[in-house]
Amino acid sequence: MKPIVALVGRPNVGKSTLFNRLIGERRAIVEDIPGTTRDRLYGDTEWNGRVFTVVDTAGLLLDEDDLTPGTPQLEIARRVREQAELAIAESDAIIFIVDSREGLTAADAAVAEVLRRTDKPVVLAANKADNHERAMNAVEFYALNLGEPIPMSAYHGIGVGDVLDRVTEAL
Numbered sequence: 001m002k003p004i005v006a007l008v009g010r011p012n013v014g015k016s017t018l019f020n021r022l023i024g025e026r027r028a029i030v031e032d033i034p035g036t037t038r039d040r041l042y043g044d045t046e047w048n049g050r051v052f053t054v055v056d057t058a059g060l061l062l063d064e065d066d067l068t069p070g071t072p073q074l075e076i077a078r079r080v081r082e083q084a085e086l087a088i089a090e091s092d093a094i095i096f097i098v099d100s101r102e103g104l105t106a107a108d109a110a111v112a113e114v115l116r117r118t119d120k121p122v123v124l125a126a127n128k129a130d131n132h133e134r135a136m137n138a139v140e141f142y143a144l145n146l147g148e149p150i151p152m153s154a155y156h157g158i159g160v161g162d163v164l165d166r167v168t169e170a171l
């Protein structure tokens, strides 16, 4: 069995952007297949000679479509917790993605609370660190108590290798 690495985080932090960068055309479940669009997306990737399956959990419970205006914060927090719990249950390691442009949010804290309870490795990726200033902002996420935040730009492909190094070390 290949290890499973789940991408977890509140909506819009860049989970799917990272997934697409890691998987590219090798996506196991295509968005065009009816009934799977809101399911999880799986794809295999390789780093440092390790092959593992990456899971984009976004469509599962926390699609942006679910977050219609007026959705109470408590409901959002409940869903992000649920998403994190499912990711922990099915994966061997977790990449927890936060947004260094937006900074630390209550939803991030809700996910972190769940992730701190697992023994499975969690790599904290501070995404959207497109430039030096934003990369510096990543230190803010030390407050989540999940170790060193790794500055990353999934969009520009910066720091992705550093994040994957941590993941493969932990697998």
Ligand code: GDP
Residues within 6 Å of the ligand: 009, 010, 011, 012, 013, 014, 015, 016, 017, 018, 058, 127, 128, 129, 130, 152, 153, 154, 155, 156
């Ligand atoms: P998800 O909801 O967590 O899956 O987030 P998406 O991958 O859909 O990304 C949400 C938005 O953030 C999109 O507009 C992306 O283009 C943008 N985004 C993702 N990664 C980066 C990044 O590294 N830098 C910047 N500036 N934008 C990014």
Ligand code: MG
Residues within 6 Å of the ligand: 015, 016, 017, 058, 059
């Ligand atoms: Mg997504």
